[in-house]
Amino acid sequence: MTELDVTIRNRAGIHARPSALIAQTAVGFGSRIWLEKAGNRINAKSIMGIITLGAGFGTLIRIIADGPDEAAAVTAIKALFDSGFNEELGQ
Amino acid sequence: MSIGETRAFTVLDLVDLDLKEQNSLDLRCVAGRSGLGRVITLPDINRPSFALAGFYESFAWQRVQLLGRGENAFLASLEPARAHEIFARLFSYEMPCCIFTHSLVPGAEFLAAAEIAGCPILITSLSSSDFSSRIIRVLADIFAPQTSIHGVLVEVYGIGILLTGDSGVGKSETALELIERGHRLVADDVVDIRCVNGSILMGQGANKVIGHHMEIRGLGIINITHLFGVGAIRDKKQIQLICQLEDWNPAKVYDRIGMEELTEEILGVKVPKLEIPVKPGRNIPIIVETASMNERLKKMGYHSAKEFNQNILRWLESDNARAMYFSRDDY
Numbered sequence: 001m002t003e004l005d006v007t008i009r010n011r012a013g014i015h016a017r018p019s020a021l022i023a024q025t026a027v028g029f030g031s032r033i034w035l036e037k038a039g040n041r042i043n044a045k046s047i048m049g050i051i052t053l054g055a056g057f058g059t060l061i062r063i064i065a066d067g068p069d070e071a072a073a074v075t076a077i078k079a080l081f082d083s084g085f086n087e088e089l090g091q
Numbered sequence: 092m093s094i095g096e097t098r099a100f101t102v103l104d105l106v107d108l109d110l111k112e113q114n115s116l117d118l119r120c121v122a123g124r125s126g127l128g129r130v131i132t133l134p135d136i137n138r139p140s141f142a143l144a145g146f147y148e149s150f151a152w153q154r155v156q157l158l159g160r161g162e163n164a165f166l167a168s169l170e171p172a173r174a175h176e177i178f179a180r181l182f183s184y185e186m187p188c189c190i191f192t193h194s195l196v197p198g199a200e201f202l203a204a205a206e207i208a209g210c211p212i213l214i215t216s217l218s219s220s221d222f223s224s225r226i227i228r229v230l231a232d233i234f235a236p237q238t239s240i241h242g243v244l245v246e247v248y249g250i251g252i253l254l255t256g257d258s259g260v261g262k263s264e265t266a267l268e269l270i271e272r273g274h275r276l277v278a279d280d281v282v283d284i285r286c287v288n289g290s291i292l293m294g295q296g297a298n299k300v301i302g303h304h305m306e307i308r309g310l311g312i313i314n315i316t317h318l319f320g321v322g323a324i325r326d327k328k329q330i331q332l333i334c335q336l337e338d339w340n341p342a343k344v345y346d347r348i349g350m351e352e353l354t355e356e357i358l359g360v361k362v363p364k365l366e367i368p369v370k371p372g373r374n375i376p377i378i379v380e381t382a383s384m385n386e387r388l389k390k391m392g393y394h395s396a397k398e399f400n401q402n403i404l405r406w407l408e409s410d411n412a413r414a415m416y417f418s419r420d421d422y
Contacts, residue, residue, distance in 0.1 A: 016312065027258065038098050040297075043241045045258040047306045048280035052297040 002070040004063045006081040011090035013056035016047070018085040023047045025076050031067025033077070044077065057090040100233055102188045102211050103127040105155075108229065116225055118190070118213045122202040126209035131155060131187045134230035136223060138162070139189075142181060152184035155226065159219035163195045174200055182208035190226075192219040235285040236358045244277040244294045244328060245269050247383040251294065251328035253282065253362075254379070256336035260369055263305050265336065268376035275325045276315050279305045284330065286358040295327035302326075330357070332386050333364040334379055340368065349385075349396035 008014060014022075026033045026044040033044040037059060042049035044063070055061055061081070065073040106118045106127070120127065137154040140162055141147075158166075169177065182204050188211040191197060196214060205212045215222050242255040243266040254262045263279060270276050278296035285293045296302040303315045303324045316324050333355050345368055346353075354361040365382055369375060385395055 040239065042239070042281055043258065046241065046280050047312070048301065048304065049241065052281045052301055054298065 001064065001066045002074045003065075004074045004078055006061050006063060006078055008055055008057055008059045008061065008081065009089050010084035010087040011057050012087060013059070014050060014053065016051065018080070018087070019047050019050040021080055021085055022050055022077060025080060026073065029065070029067070029069050029073035029076070031065045031070045031073045033066075033070075033073050034064045036062040036064060099130040099132075101127065102129050102131060102213075105131060105188075105229075106213065110229065114225060114229065116222070116229065117215045117217060119215075120211055120213050121196060122212040123188075123205040123208070123210045125206075126188070126211045129185070129187045129209075129211065131230070134227070134234035136226060139181070140165070143177060145177070145180075147180070150184065152186045154187070155230075156186050156189040157192065157219065157223060157226075158189060158195075158197075159192045160195065163191060163197060166197055166201055171200070174198075175204075178204035182210050186210055188213055190215060190222070192217055192222050232285065232287065235287055237283060237285045238358055239281055239283045239297060240357070241280065242282055243279050244282045244330065245379075246275040246277060246325050246328050247380055248274070248387060250383040250386050251277070251331045252379060252383060253294065253330050253333045254336060255333060256369075257338075259308075260336045260338060261375065262336060263307055265375045265379060267305065267307060269379060270315060270319055270323050272376060272380070274380075275323055275328075276303060276305070277325045277328045278302070279315075284357060286360060290360055292330040292357055292360050292362065293327050294330045330362055332382065333362050334382060335364060335366050336369050336375065337366060338368070339370040343368075348400075350400065 010018065012018075022035075023045055034041050035044045035050060035053060036042075037053045037055055040053060041064070042053060044050065053061075063074050063077050063081075065071075067073075105116070106120060108116065110116060133154050135151075135154045136157045137151040139150070139156045139158065142150045142152075143162060143165055166174070178201055189205070190213045192215055194214060194216045197212065202212060217225070240253070240255065242253050243262045244251060244253050245266050246252070247269060254265055256262055266276060266279065277294060281297040282294045283297050285295075287293050304312050305315055306312050335355075345366060353364045353366065355364040356362075363386065367375065367378055367382075388395060
């Protein structure tokens with residue numbers, strides 16, 4: 001089990017496009033991956049699930065992965081958050 | 092607040108609850124707005140009559156305080172000096188809020204004391220008994236044990252069926268076909284489940300804004316209400332059956348008779364469960380539909396598989412008896 005906390009850096013927060021990016025990345029790994037916000041844990045391989053989190057700019061999110069490639073999965077998803085999903089970053 | 096912590100339920104949340112007609116609490120805040128962030132920790136109410144009269148032993152100040160005509164009349168009858176003393180003592184307790192029923196507005200002094208203490212004073216137009224029963228119901232619902240599950244909740248022939256399984260196994264596609272066949276979608280992907288009354292599991296979508304949208308691979312996100320009409324959706328539904336879809340595993344033995352009953356425990360409630368292997372060419376929606384009807388038959392006391400076996404046993408028995416008769420020497 002690998003866990004890592006990230007902050008949402010893009011101004012718009014996690015809307016449909018970032019959510020799809022996360023899900024597409026997550027699907028590529030064999031591990032089970034979740035995102036957690038304020039006690040809500042959802043499957044990171046599901047677009048609707050990620051949107052449901054309602055994570056806006058500045059929100060703290062925990063990435064959790066469990067499986068054979070958990071470390072790589074967490075790193076790959078963290079990279080997405082860090083890049084701000086190639087969107088405009090918030091101040 | 093840490094990531095793992097659920098947000099507490101505050102007085103502001105109570106005022107903001109979007110409840111319909113017969114559930115509406117009809118609350119508005121008249122004083123102590125600075126305290127709207129106070130947390131409600133108990134799903135219960137208290138009538139603070141004794142406290143107002145000066146008896147504070149066993150005063151349940153942690154609960155929502157409810158004041159009706161009696162309490163209000165008592166407050167109005169107080170002489171200013173005594174009132175001052177009582178209000179000071181009352182508001183020294185950090186009560187979540189005080190609610191007046193019958194649209195009663197307490198005196199200016201009471202409101203001023205509440206304002207200073209930062210204790211929200213709310214007013215409702217309902218009668219005390221009506222309001223008590225409503226708020227207890229509302230709070231019980233909010234404080235009910237809850238969890239969220241990855242799956243799709245549909246209503247098929249009146250039975251609430253939770254479709255579970257790994258990503259990409261075809262839960263959403265199965266649900267879509269079921270909707271097309273006239274059944275209803277409750278929630279896709281993230282199903283929030285509350286345990287009501289300790290025995291009923293109520294499932295609903297995680298978010299009203301996103302509610303009743305589905306993600307279908309190749310199509311993207313679609314709006315079920317707009318595509319299929321309001322008849323195709325439902326806000327919440329009791330979970331009565333779990334259908335776990337899984338890729339066909341040749342090494343696994345699937346139930347071929349239906350005599351054994353699998354269950355899965357959610358929040359301490361056992362729900363009947365079926366494991367349905369998925370393979371190209373298997374029409375899963377029809378299997379789910381049939382499972383639903385079979386579940387209804389079971390609830391009506393008719394268990395297809397058991398009944399079938401009973402008939403076979405009876406038949407074998409009678410055949411045995413006949414064989415004995417036929418094998419008699421003097422026949």
